[in-house]
Amino acid sequence: MLHSNTKSPSVGKTSLITQYIDKKFSNQYKATIGADFFTKQEVFDDRLVTMQIWDTAGQERFQSLGVAFYRGADCCVLVYDVSMTSTFKTLDSWRNEFLVQSSPRNPEKFPFIVIGNKCDLDNRAISENRARQWCQANGNLPYFECSAKENTNVELAFEHIIRVAIDEESAVSFFHKISDYFCLIRRHLAVRLLLVVFFLITHLRYIIREAFCSPVRLLLIGKCFLDVWTSDISSQN
Incomplete structure (x- = not known):
């Protein structure tokens, strides 16, 4: 037309x-x-x-x-x-x-x-x-x-x-068409960003626990093993 x-x-x-x-x-x-x-x-x-x-x-x-x-x-x-x-x-x-x-x-x-x-x-x-x-x-x-x-x-x-x-x-x-294409990309990126934010919010406490608690646990376990090992040596002497 x-x-x-x-x-x-x-x-x-x-x-x-x-x-x-x-x-x-x-x-x-x-x-x-x-x-x-x-x-x-x-x-x-x-x-x-x-x-x-x-x-x-x-x-x-x-x-x-x-x-x-x-x-x-x-x-x-x-x-x-x-x-x-x-x-x-x-x-x-x-x-x-x-x-x-x-x-x-x-x-x-x-x-x-x-x-x-x-x-x-x-x-x-x-x-x-x-x-x-x-x-x-x-x-x-x-x-x-x-x-x-x-x-x-x-x-x-x-x-x-x-x-x-x-x-x-x-x-x-x-x-x-180019404008519509970029609008579609922006919409997809916005949806993905919202999904990431939702995931972070719902799993935040698990992420924090894994990030900060796990190394501490390993350290404590390692210390327990060290204490046990030194105790065994002392008892043998």
């Missing part, structure tokens, strides 16, 4: 998802209210993968809802419109907000993917080189230029999303 989140208003997030899932595109714009939820199953590397895609609203008034959808995500997709500079400039704030709200185990290595949508438009404001420089400066993030309208690189971008999400899910699963 994989999760991804998409960002920024009116950049074509829903159109990208619809193109990927249904191979459809609509020119009618409808703002996302809160968040929309999509699922798609793919056979990837001989493995059936169920993608859960959360299409989050980009409007500022819905940002407080983010924490409910960010937690547990395996990948975050940052989408901007190549023809709108303002959407590109918000990538930093969206990325930081996601990390704060989701609290991933390893924030520095959490997988982000950047998509520059509407690359089919002639009036682009952000060059591909500028976008790639930003991605490189922010952890060498994967970057794709897509067109939901023309279905350009949409499949390629989502295939990469699946791959990095699977890697993230596997890493988290491995971390949990």
Whole structure:
């Protein structure tokens, strides 16, 4: 089960998802209210993968809802419109907000993917080189230029999303297995320690007697033998 989140208003997030899932595109714009939820199953590397895609609203008034959808995500997709500079400039704030709200185990290595949508438009404001420089400066993030309208690189971008999400899910699963293993070891050690303490408490008086009384007994017995032996010699003389 994989999760991804998409960002920024009116950049074509829903159109990208619809193109990927249904191979459809609509020119009618409808703002996302809160968040929309999509699922798609793919056979990837001989493995059936169920993608859960959360299409989050980009409007500022819905940002407080983010924490409910960010937690547990395996990948975050940052989408901007190549023809709108303002959407590109918000990538930093969206990325930081996601990390704060989701609290991933390893924030520095959490997988982000950047998509520059509407690359089919002639009036682009952000060059591909500028976008790639930003991605490189922010952890060498994967970057794709897509067109939901023309279905350009949409499949390629989502295939990469699946791959990095699977890697993230596997890493988290491995971390949990290691943690469970060490917890099991600690529990076994705690049980063994309790058994040792119980044994010491129940057998303490026997241990003390064996530790301190036995040598004394041997000494007394040895002295008795010595007394008897010297007495016999004296009587013979």
